[in-house]
Amino acid sequence: MIAPKHILGTFDEALASLRNNVLMMAGLTERSLERAMKGLFNRDDNLCANAIADDEEIDQLEIQIDRDGVAILLRFQPVASDLRRVVSAMKLSSNLERMADQATTIARRARKLNRHPHLDEVELMRPMYEHAMAMFKDSVDAFVREDVDLGRAVVLRDEKLDELNRVASDKLVARMAKDPDQLRGYLNLIFIGRCLERVGDHATNIAEDAVYAAAAEDIRHQTHAASV
């Protein structure tokens, strides 16, 4: 449902600007992750360098979003759905910044791998990458469209990513034992897998924040809460 405009036009403008910066940050984070992973798969150091360079702009956007969010809280004292949107936007930016840090780490590890002969096990990262990116894009879609069902569905998909990471790590550890000369390379891949798993965790956080923004429902830590 499209909410009617605020009587105060500057409030609408401030909210739109905040949202736009969050979406810009999400777009840059997506690009950074793609560049880092393509840098790994295609053994392209330039792409890795671009991914690392992207981080600066994303960091600046995080600062800007925090500043704008605080200004909105101060100037307009939002309540109800407006308040939830501002709080969620600020939380999203924090998760996006951490995702971009994962992209930077992946790019740095990929550059190290690119200095050595190709490892077939790099392909173990592909299903994880595809799964993590799909979670990420869907979580942002859930936020943009205020789609509660999509947000909930993203959260459930994190378990599969964890499982993919476990399987990949086990295989890489087994390879380390058989091929100790490539130990550093396998270790770098384990770290990249760990980064992708963290990307999924942040996508989960974004999906949870999307559900909160849309429906004022806190779906975090539900399995834990149920078991206590």
Add this chain to the structure above:
Amino acid sequence: MENLIVTTPERTVMEHVDQPVEPPPADESVPACTFQVKNLSIWYGEKRAIDNVTLDIASNAVTAIIGPSGCGKSTFIRALNRMHELVPKTRVEGTVLLQGEDLYLNDVDPAIVRRRVGMVFQKSNPFPTMSIGENVVVGLRLNGVRDRKFLNERLEKSLRMAALWDEVKDDLHKPGTSLSGGQQQRLCIARALAVEPEVLLMDEPCSALDPIATAKIEELIYELKARYTIVTVTHNMQQAGRISDYTAFFYIGRLIEIGPTTKIFTNPTDRQTEDYITGRFG
């Protein structure tokens, strides 16, 4: 530089956490009600100002009534002590129960209702010819109390409860109108408290006050709710969020929604409430 190192193995980060000074209230169940309003409608002549309102007002809590101008907020709270009857050609349907007693039965004296349910208005209104002290105890005097010791005790007690005693204790003989706007409003609160009401109604009590005087009244409201049920009308959404436990939204004489203030201001059920509190109305 070594002086900057203050950590020892015995210290823990948890030491910095404030320990609770008192246990949280154990009873989270449905609160007791001071007022039970059922199917209340009020007309001024032909115009219906309140349209079939049913709600309960929780005891020892602050209930804020919000809504756009002309929605019936003031009429509603005035109906809680029959003050609206001072307007000619008013008509009431429905029931208002105060502690289970119907305020609108024929044999109920409106003066007694207004003693049980005190009221503070938007503009402070101390009696201009009376001193500070006389203003506070005028209600008791009108009820025939003459015992000077009793009056003096009640004067001090009321002014203390209204957080005004320390500021005026040496000037009790001065005119009530010599006080600042915020002090005058607290004087009116002291006057309302002097007759020991069960409920305090407040009709935009801070709208004519500066932020400091407003903060003092808000702090006072917070303290008073331990002893009184408070119903306040406010146009200030942030104030409603700060001081009230429950919020009721009125629109065109109807109750649209009532609920815990936190719920109303984070996730209201009704679209009209959401549009009003977020500034999308009209």
